[in-house]
Structure formats: C-alpha cells, structure tokens
Amino acid sequence: DTAVSQTPKYLVTQMGNDKSIKCEQNLGHDTMYWYKQDSKKFLKIMFSYNNKELIINETVPNRFSPKSPDKAHLNLHINSLELGDSAVYFCASSQELGPGGTEAFFGQGTRLTVV
Amino acid sequence: DQQVKQNSPSLSVQEGRISILNCDYTNSMFDYFLWYKKYPAEGPTFLISISSIKDKNEDGRFTVFLNKSAKHLSLHIVPSQPGDSAVYFCAASARLTGGGNKLTFGTGTQLKVEL
Numbered sequence: 001d002t003a004v005s006q007t008p009k010y011l012v013t014q015m016g017n018d019k020s021i022k023c024e025q026n027l028g029h030d031t032m033y034w035y036k037q038d039s040k041k042f043l044k045i046m047f048s049y050n051n052k053e054l055i056i057n058e059t060v061p062n063r064f065s066p067k068s069p070d071k072a073h074l075n076l077h078i079n080s081l082e083l084g085d086s087a088v089y090f091c092a093s094s095q096e097l098g099p100g101g102t103e104a105f106f107g108q109g110t111r112l113t114v115v
Numbered sequence: 116d117q118q119v120k121q122n123s124p125s126l127s128v129q130e131g132r133i134s135i136l137n138c139d140y141t142n143s144m145f146d147y148f149l150w151y152k153k154y155p156a157e158g159p160t161f162l163i164s165i166s167s168i169k170d171k172n173e174d175g176r177f178t179v180f181l182n183k184s185a186k187h188l189s190l191h192i193v194p195s196q197p198g199d200s201a202v203y204f205c206a207a208s209a210r211l212t213g214g215g216n217k218l219t220f221g222t223g224t225q226l227k228v229e230l
Contacts, residue, residue, distance in 0.1 A: 004158070030215070031215045035220075040222075041223055042222055043159070043220040043223070044220075045217065045219070045220075048215060050211075055211055055215045056215075056217055090158055090159070092218075094216065094218075103149065104149075104161070104206075105161070106151075106158030106159045106160070107158050108156075108157055108158045109157070
C-alpha cells in the first residue's frame with residue numbers, strides 16, 4: 001500500500017562502484033523527483049520528470065543519471081561513486097492540484113554511504 | 116542561493132503552548148507554499164499548504180499565514196504536543212513552462228515539544 005517506495009533503504013558501497021536506487025509510485029502521479037539531503041540536512045532537488053520527460057536537471061554531476069521507464073518509475077543510477085555522494089536520497093511524486101498546487105509525496109529515503 | 120530560508124534551526128516549546136515556525140522566500144514566482152514534517156529515518160510528510168492568493172489556511176491545530184509583501188510565511192501549531200517534535204520544512208512551488216512544478220525546500224527547523 002506504500003504510495004512512494006524506494007529501494008534499497010540502506011546502501012553501503014565502495015568508492016568507484018556503480019549503483020542504482022529504484023523508485024516506484026502507485027498514486028498515478030505525472031511528476032516524479034529525486035532529492036538529496038546532505039550532511040547539513042538541506043533537501044535539494046536533483047531531477048524531475050513529468051510524464052517521463054526530464055523537466056528539471058539541477059547542477060548535478062554527469063555521474064548521476066535518472067531513468068524513467070514509465071510514469072510510475074524513476075530510477076537513479078550513479079557511476080563512479082565518490083565519498084561526497086554519501087547522503088540520503090529521497091524520491092517523490094506529485095500531481096498538480098491547481099495553479100501552483102503541488103503536494104509531493106515522499107519515499108522513506110535511501111541512505112547511501114560511500115566508503 | 117537559498118531561495119527559501121528558515122533562519123531558526125531549532126525551536127523548543129512547552130507542551131500546550133503555541134509553536135511558531137518561520138520561513139522567508141525571495142522568488143516572486145513562487146505561487147504555492149507547503150509545510151512538511153519529517154521524523155528521523157522517514158521521508159517528509161505533507162502537513163499543510165497555502166496558495167499565494169490567500170493569507171491564511173487552517174487545519175485543526177495547524178495554521179499557515181502568508182505575508183506576500185514581506186515574502187514571509189509562518190506555521191502556527193496550537194496547542195503543541197510532544198508528538199509534534201520533528202523537523203519542519205517549508206517549501207515553495209513554482210510552475211515550470213514545460214509543465215510540472217518545482218518544489219524548493221528551506222533548511223528545516225527542528226521543533227522539540229517538552230513536557
């Protein structure tokens with residue numbers, strides 16, 4: 001019944017590895033996001049897809065590549081992991097409620113630790 | 116360039132009293148504002164929102180006030196309860212020309228409600 005689910009919840013990996021985080025939403029929303037919460041607890045948007053089209057691509061290293069196979073899924077692939085990539089990554093989805101109205105639903109987060 | 120700011124990283128309030136959390140923004144294109152609550156090891160959950168055409172929205176113990184001229188909003192919780200202890204994020208939404216919305220988050224305020 002989870003509205004936005006992301007896997008895995010915890011991910012510990014070595015520098016230089018490639019890893020993926022998966023996200024699925026069962027809310028029928030058109031828009032999905034990836035946010036990063038760093039050690040200072042800032043929640044920063046990384047990417048957003050609207051109807052499988054990339055609409056937001058903030059200043060994120062090319063090593064990060066989102067992929068949306070369909071409206072319900074937005075996966076995040078990270079190449080050549082670095083220590084600074086350690087953070088909690090949140091997936092979210094939303095549907096426009098009206099002019100500017102956007103209530104985004106978040107997954108439980110994936111805590112990525114690069115060692 | 117932090118477009119949404121929460122200048123108080125923490126707030127401590129006694130049970131039963133009012134909690135007031137503040138948020139300032141700089142971008143005039145924001146047309147919808149939201150408050151999220153976050154417990155440790157969980158994703159942010161939506162609490163309450165307000166459209167830019169309103170100045171107040173109330174939902175039970177939670178009220179959000181918007182002062183557009185000052186680019187300031189606040190969340191009032193009354194009476195505060197121990198279960199309200201969490202990190203509260205202010206968020207602002209702006210429509211994108213290609214469709215969809217972009218949510219920008221503040222840095223969060225840790226609220227602690229003491230017995």
